[in-house]
Amino acid sequence: MQLMQLSLLPANANFFVGGVTFLDTDNEVSAVFSDGNSNSKIQINVPAGFDVTIMGIDATNYQIFGSVTGATAPAFGDQ
Secondary structure (H helix, E strand, C coil), X not given: CCEEEEECCCCCCCEEEEEEEEEECXXXXXEEXXXXXXXXXXXXXXXXXXXXXXXXXXXXXXXXXXXXXXXXXXXXXXX
């Protein structure tokens, strides 16, 4: 798998809250967070593996958490 993108619809109405742990294949560990008020997509580039959970909090916000392993950090963004 080269690229995976998850988007919430409708755009600019639903948002991610939270973040994921990034495990770099060079043995670095970091966390990547959404801004909690406008990020409605996450892009995972060239994953070696991932375990991501998305749960609805209310009609607008979706909690995201989990881990992503790869050479490139995942990124949250606006649609």
